[in-house]
Amino acid sequence: MKNKGTVYIVGSGLGRISDLTLRAYQLLKTADIVFYDRLVNDNLLQLTKEHCELVYVGKKPYASSHTQEDIESQLLAAAQKHQVILRLKSGDPFVFGRGGEEGMTLKDAGVTFEIIPGISSVINGPTYGGIPVTYREYSRSFHVYTAQSKDGETDFDWHSIVQFGGTHIFLMGLRALSNIVRQLQIAGMPETTPIALVQWASRPNQRTVIGELRTIEEKVRKAQLTSPVVIVVGDVVDFSESLNTFERLPWFGQRVGFPTEARIEQMIAFESMGAELVLYPRGTKRIQKESENISWVFIPSIESMHSAERFFSREIGLKFGTVSDQVRESIDITQSKFWIGEVHHEDRNYISQFWNEL
Known part of the structure; x- marks a missing residue:
C-alpha cells in the first residue's frame, strides 16, 4: 500500500499537559488528523492546529462502541490522505492499549508508522495517589493485570498472584473489585492486606480510597467511585497518606479557563499548583458543558480577552485573572478580581496566597 503520510501511535499519559512527552506535544501541534480514545483529556485536543481533524474512536466498557477493526481501517484510509496522522491514546500505547495490534496492522499494510511512549497509568495512577509501587523492604516487585479481557473473564491463577508477593496493580477493575477481593482472600492473601483505589488520577475529580481487603468494598460504595x-x-x-502530595496542592480540584495561545510555561505553572485547565477558544462544547465548574478564567493578552468574552458569561460569577496591565485596564475591574505579575513556577506561592484570599 502506497501511503502519503506517517501514522504516529502516541501515548498521552493521564491527560495533564505537563505529563506529555516533548515528542507527543510536538506531534499534537503538527497533526493533520487525530484519532483519540475515550479517556484522552480534551485539553490535549485543543493543542492541535486550527484545521486539524479530530475523530473520536473511543470504546466504553460494557457498551457498544467502535470496533478495533473499524479503527484500524480508518487509520489505513487516513494514511492515504494526510501527512501526519495521530492515534492518540491514554497512558502508554503498549500497556493494555492495543497499540501493538494497530502497529502490526499498519506494518502488514506497508504503512509508515512510529510508536511514541507515554507514562502508563500503571505508574502514574499510584504515584498521583501517593503510592510507590516499589519500596525497599516493603516491595521489590510489582505485577500488573487488566480486569478486562476479550471474552470478559478474569481467569487468573490467583494462588500464583498471592505467592508472587510485591505490589499488585489491576487496571479497569472497578466492576471486578468484588471478585478480585474475594479471589485474593481465597488464595490465601490476609484480609488485612492494604488496598487502594485511585479514581481519575491526575484530574480534578481524583479520589483515593484506602482500606483493607475486608473493608474496601464498603468504603468504595460509600465513596461512590466511578471508572x-x-x-x-x-x-x-500505607504510604499514601504521607506521600499523596497531589491532592494537597493549593488549587487541586479547581478548573481554570485558559486560552490555547498561552505559553506552555504558563499552562504548566497552573497545572503544577493542581489546577485543571479548560482551554478556549477551540473547546466551545466543553466550555458550555463545564462553565459552571470553572473557578477562574486566565487572560494573558487582549486577543484572549476577546475570546473569553465570547465563551464565558459573567452571569455565572467567574473571576478573571491576568498578567497584563493592558488587559487589566481594559476590563471593568469592579466586576472581576485580578492578579498582576508574571506567572512562573516560582510565583506559585504568591498566586496561591492570593487565591486563598478570594
Missing part, C-alpha cells in the same frame, strides 16, 4: 480507577494491593498502600 476509571487503578487498584493497588500491597503494603506500599
Whole structure:
C-alpha cells in the first residue's frame, strides 16, 4: 500500500499537559488528523492546529462502541490522505492499549508508522495517589493485570498472584473489585492486606480510597467511585497518606479557563499548583458543558480577552485573572478580581496566597 503520510501511535499519559512527552506535544501541534480514545483529556485536543481533524474512536466498557477493526481501517484510509496522522491514546500505547495490534496492522499494510511512549497509568495512577509501587523492604516487585479481557473473564491463577508477593496493580477493575477481593482472600492473601483505589488520577475529580481487603468494598460504595480507577494491593498502600502530595496542592480540584495561545510555561505553572485547565477558544462544547465548574478564567493578552468574552458569561460569577496591565485596564475591574505579575513556577506561592484570599 502506497501511503502519503506517517501514522504516529502516541501515548498521552493521564491527560495533564505537563505529563506529555516533548515528542507527543510536538506531534499534537503538527497533526493533520487525530484519532483519540475515550479517556484522552480534551485539553490535549485543543493543542492541535486550527484545521486539524479530530475523530473520536473511543470504546466504553460494557457498551457498544467502535470496533478495533473499524479503527484500524480508518487509520489505513487516513494514511492515504494526510501527512501526519495521530492515534492518540491514554497512558502508554503498549500497556493494555492495543497499540501493538494497530502497529502490526499498519506494518502488514506497508504503512509508515512510529510508536511514541507515554507514562502508563500503571505508574502514574499510584504515584498521583501517593503510592510507590516499589519500596525497599516493603516491595521489590510489582505485577500488573487488566480486569478486562476479550471474552470478559478474569481467569487468573490467583494462588500464583498471592505467592508472587510485591505490589499488585489491576487496571479497569472497578466492576471486578468484588471478585478480585474475594479471589485474593481465597488464595490465601490476609484480609488485612492494604488496598487502594485511585479514581481519575491526575484530574480534578481524583479520589483515593484506602482500606483493607475486608473493608474496601464498603468504603468504595460509600465513596461512590466511578471508572476509571487503578487498584493497588500491597503494603506500599500505607504510604499514601504521607506521600499523596497531589491532592494537597493549593488549587487541586479547581478548573481554570485558559486560552490555547498561552505559553506552555504558563499552562504548566497552573497545572503544577493542581489546577485543571479548560482551554478556549477551540473547546466551545466543553466550555458550555463545564462553565459552571470553572473557578477562574486566565487572560494573558487582549486577543484572549476577546475570546473569553465570547465563551464565558459573567452571569455565572467567574473571576478573571491576568498578567497584563493592558488587559487589566481594559476590563471593568469592579466586576472581576485580578492578579498582576508574571506567572512562573516560582510565583506559585504568591498566586496561591492570593487565591486563598478570594
